[in-house]
Amino acid sequence: MTKNQLFRQFHCNLTIEETAKLCFKSVSTIKRWDSGDTIPKECKRLMRMYSNREISLSEDWAGFYCEQGKLVLPSGIRLTAAQILMASALVEIASDNDLKTSSYLVRVARALSDIKIRYGS
Structure with a gap:
């Protein structure tokens, strides 16, 4: 299990399909992230926001x-x-x-x- 897969599944509690929909990416792209490809910063932020990690810096x-x-x-x-x-x-x-x-x-x-x-x- 890669660091990206741990982040997606356990930190953000998102399925592959939910992540693809949230980030406007294909399921195959998410699977590549899970295999070790870099997750773009904006997608990581979206995943954190969706899974309650942040709402605003204010x-x-x-x-x-x-x-x-x-x-x-x-x-x-x-x-x-x-x-x-x-x-x-x-x-x-x-x-x-x-x-x-x-x-x-x-x-x-x-x-x-x-x-x-x-x-x-």
Whole structure:
């Protein structure tokens, strides 16, 4: 088993077919990677992003990651694209009072998360 195959299968938890589809490559190309050919940097990054290894370099996204097509919040809640779109729509139609309450709750949640990170659970 090559380093590339270990990366694809165990680090990213992707099948050959999933990797081919994700990277817009043929199955035979992925098999060549598994045999030792170099995986292009952009494909490795896509594979990491898909398998929850990274979402952004920005501090605003600290604690967030993607896992198998869902956004995982720092709280562990997993959201589908439909749920995110619904939440966005609800924010768009919310009243000023609702927005102030929501902003306050987000600040409190982040503060609690910071305390948990600093002092453990």
